[in-house]
Amino acid sequence: MKILVLGASGQLGNCLRKVAEENGNQDISFPSEQEGNILDLNLLDLLFIKEKPEFVINCAAYTAVDKAEDDIEICRKVNRDGAENIAKACLLYDATLIHVSTDFVFGGNVPKILSETDPAKPENVYGLTKLEGEAAISNVLEKYFILRTSWLYSEYGNNFVKTMLRLGNEREQLGVIVDQTGSPTYAVDLAQAIFDIIGSGSNAYGIYHYSNEGVTSWFDFAKSIFDLSNTIVKVNPVKTSEYVTRAVRPAYSVMDKNKIKSTFGIQIPYWRESLEACIKKLI
Ligand SMILES: NC(=O)C1=CN([C@@H]2O[C@H](COP(=O)(O)OP(=O)(O)OC[C@H]3O[C@@H](n4cnc5c(N)ncnc54)[C@H](OP(=O)(O)O)[C@@H]3O)[C@@H](O)[C@H]2O)C=CC1
Numbered sequence: 592m593k594i595l596v597l598g599a600s601g602q603l604g605n606c607l608r609k610v611a612e613e614n615g616n617q618d619i620s621f622p623s624e625q626e627g628n629i630l631d632l633n634l635l636d637l638l639f640i641k642e643k644p645e646f647v648i649n650c651a652a653y654t655a656v657d658k659a660e661d662d663i664e665i666c667r668k669v670n671r672d673g674a675e676n677i678a679k680a681c682l683l684y685d686a687t688l689i690h691v692s693t694d695f696v697f698g699g700n701v702p703k704i705l706s707e708t709d710p711a712k713p714e715n716v717y718g719l720t721k722l723e724g725e726a727a728i729s730n731v732l733e734k735y736f737i738l739r740t741s742w743l744y745s746e747y748g749n750n751f752v753k754t755m756l757r758l759g760n761e762r763e764q765l766g767v768i769v770d771q772t773g774s775p776t777y778a779v780d781l782a783q784a785i786f787d788i789i790g791s792g793s794n795a796y797g798i799y800h801y802s803n804e805g806v807t808s809w810f811d812f813a814k815s816i817f818d819l820s821n822t823i824v825k826v827n828p829v830k831t832s833e834y835v836t837r838a839v840r841p842a843y844s845v846m847d848k849n850k851i852k853s854t855f856g857i858q859i860p861y862w863r864e865s866l867e868a869c870i871k872k873l874i
């Protein structure tokens with residue numbers, strides 16, 4: 592089963608590489624951003640001809656949520672046009688696309704657990720362009736799995752866990768938002784779930800939600816990061832209104848995972864247990 596990973600040098604790309612190595616999967620390629628620039632259709636064409644993938648995993652994205660507010664054009668190019676380019680290549684070469692999207696497609700103004708059929712209503716540029724990417728894929732292709740995930744972290748790349756560990760060692764106290772609720776996701780768990788979907792041989796194409804089990808706030812998440820890493824730092828709960836950011840973030844973005852669990856028989860770890868596993872690798 593030949594697999595091609597795009598956006599391979601990012602956080603999730605690195606986790607896919609690590610899990611593939613651990614699983615002994617060698618039939619997978621991880622081209623660099625130059626070899627696999629998703630904005631270049633000719634380059635994608637050559638890559639698909641060379642690799643002949645049956646599955647393509649798209650991890651490439653513009654993920655700087657605040658910066659995106661002032662950088663709409665490039666953000667949309669990567670998150671919408673890039674996704675569309677990959678879908679077109681998948682259609683042409685008969686590959687199945689696994690694309691990663693986000694809880695930020697939801698506005699999060701209502702404290703309701705969100706299923707795949709709930710209406711999306713993004714409140715920031717990043718979420719909007721990711722939603723446009725989802726639509727572009729479903730307009731072009733039938734054979735796709737879109738996995739919406741949330742609050743991704745791992746030992747690779749930039750993420751909230753690594754930021755907290757750094758700030759916790761630099762400062763005596765920190766303010767962390769207490770009124771945004773969601774579910775953290777260890778990118779290694781997501782990587783394994785992606786391989787499970789490929790391995791299932793299922794053709795139940797469509798949109799799926801995946802995060803770790805359980806619900807928390809950024810404040811409680813930060814407290815757990817410091818507890819599990821034995822970092823001594825005072826964490827002060829702050830309200831969203833007191834912590835000014837360029838982009839608006841959802842107040843409540845907890846996603847229902849029943850569809851992915853029942854369709855593929857995937858078992859999802861509880862967020863704190865996965866966090867512990869990640870912290871052990873980081874300290
Ligand atoms: N991080 C998170 O908290 C969450 C992420 N997601 C989604 O998960 C997916 C993976 O995220 P994550 O691994 O954390 O993101 P990263 O930002 O770590 O990785 C994205 C990668 O895509 C690359 N990239 C950007 N533009 C292009 C391009 N034109 N061609 C090829 N590659 C490109 C980036 O390169 P460079 O760094 O050089 O720009 C980077 O290596 C994304 O789709 C994201 O939207 C969903 C929910 C939460």
Ligand SMILES: Cc1cn([C@H]2C[C@H](O)[C@@H](COP(=O)(O)OP(=O)(O)O[C@H]3O[C@@H](C)C(=O)[C@@H](O)[C@H]3O)O2)c(=O)[nH]c1=O
Binds near residue numbers: 694751766767834836
């Ligand atoms: C660094 C820091 C952040 N925060 C808040 C700001 C924000 O509401 C929240 C998370 O901030 P970050 O900038 O780390 O994460 P952010 O970029 O908002 O994370 C999002 O990334 C995109 C790509 C997604 O798809 C989302 O699922 C989500 O993971 O924590 C604090 O309250 N205190 C702090 O010291």
